[in-house]
Amino acid sequence: MSLFVRLADWQTDRDAIRSIRQKVFVDEQQVPPELEWDELEASAQHFLVYHENKPIGTGRLTDGGKIGRMAILKEARGLGAGLELLRRICKFAALSGQKNVYLNAQVQAIPFYERAGFASAGEEFMEAGIPHMRMERTLNEKEPCANLDDWNR
Structure with a gap:
């Protein structure tokens, strides 16, 4: 089992990103498409996780250290891909100078994010018809890769 996370670009990797998010958020979780795609797509740093060379x-x-739109295909859950993806996003954020990151976790996923060092902050709220909680994490000085060349290790 080999997992690989790489930086992705909205312009060149749009089909893979959209396919995964369509299946997870729109089809599986019934998030309205108009809420799934936003004006931040082009400016965000995207990431893709692969298993056996398939996204x-x-x-x-x-900007501001917000992690979002994390999605793992249903058939690939349980491989550790979500944790590896989150770990690599945090490394990239630290390398980029972020001291803290945050995300809006679906309530059912809070234990997953807690295992990754995130802590709940604030009250539960609804987003796209799903209960969420803001979660935050301070990044460790040892978090970053030495440089971007280390990304492919």
């Missing part, structure tokens, strides 16, 4: 997950980091 199985995606996530993004927007």
Whole structure:
């Protein structure tokens, strides 16, 4: 089992990113398409996670350290892909100078994010008809890769 996370670009990787998010958020979780796609797509740093050379997950980091749109295909859950993706996004954020990151976690996923070092902050709220909680994490000085060349290790 080999997992690989790479930086992705909205312009060149749009089909893979959209396919994963369509299946997970729109089809599986019934998020209205007009809420799934936003004006931040082009400016966000996207990530793709692969298993056996097939894209199985995606996530993004927007300005201000917000992690979002994390999605792993249903058939690929349980492989550790979500945790590896989150770990790599945090490494990239730290390398980019972020001291803290945050995300809006679906309530059912809070234990997953807690295992990754995130803590709940604030009250539960609804987003796209799904209960969420803001979660935050301070990034460790040892978090970043030495440089971007280390990304493909």
